[in-house]
Amino acid sequence: xxxxxxxxxxxxxxxxxxxxxxxxxxxxxxxxxxxxxxxxxxxxxxxxxxxxxxxxxxxxxxxxxxxxxxxxxxxxxxxxxxxxxxxxxxxxxxxxxxxxxxxxxxxxxxxxxxxxxxxxxxxxxxxxxxxxxxxxxxxxxxxxxxxxxxxxxxxxxxxxxxxxxxxxxxxxxxxxxxxxxxxxxxxxxxxxxxxxxxxxxxxxxxxxxxxxxxxxxxxxxxxxxxxxxxxxxxx
Ligand code: URA
Numbered sequence: 001x002x003x004x005x006x007x008x009x010x011x012x013x014x015x016x017x018x019x020x021x022x023x024x025x026x027x028x029x030x031x032x033x034x035x036x037x038x039x040x041x042x043x044x045x046x047x048x049x050x051x052x053x054x055x056x057x058x059x060x061x062x063x064x065x066x067x068x069x070x071x072x073x074x075x076x077x078x079x080x081x082x083x084x085x086x087x088x089x090x091x092x093x094x095x096x097x098x099x100x101x102x103x104x105x106x107x108x109x110x111x112x113x114x115x116x117x118x119x120x121x122x123x124x125x126x127x128x129x130x131x132x133x134x135x136x137x138x139x140x141x142x143x144x145x146x147x148x149x150x151x152x153x154x155x156x157x158x159x160x161x162x163x164x165x166x167x168x169x170x171x172x173x174x175x176x177x178x179x180x181x182x183x184x185x186x187x188x189x190x191x192x193x194x195x196x197x198x199x200x201x202x203x204x205x206x207x208x209x210x211x212x213x214x215x216x217x218x219x220x221x222x223x224x225x226x227x228x229x230x231x232x233x234x235x
Contacts, residue, residue: 008056134187140173150190
């Protein structure tokens, strides 16, 4: 539980002194009720606040980059399995960050997390066309025919149609795959549909944003504006 003026100042609404005046003037509502005492206490996570009728977002917006290791599921909580959230420092978990899209339990690499829903949508939505680059080790060797089939848009064994994607052979049993969408097990299923079962998969980039030298298992905060510029840069 925290004081109303503290919750609002943490959210960057105004200074404590200004907030005291605003609250006393009846401009602040908590869970639909006008509160005129700045010392009134609320649960800072659940309380819904408005100032002059506008909703207050209580969290500063953050964007995190994670180098996900294999073995963790991409979820904010799971009753049975370890999740990527255990790698996120408490200071960010308190800000309600969640993964942007998903990497399978066995897949490693670049995973973004944010508490900015609009930003997450801009990154995930195929409409916005962000290319995600994967490095795969797999059975067989990709042929020119495979490259063309990826380009045309594959149809998976269950009838799922994929958007046009890029397959770049990297020699025997290794390829780079670029996709603009994030269907369930998409890259593994695309490769399997061409008889190239994947044994190792790592996302190495989203747009022009790469992992850099972020060590496996580490998380770092990035500048939202600069990072979104890199992510949405045309490849
Ligand atoms: N495609 C997959 O098959 N797995 C991932 O984790 C991401 C893309």
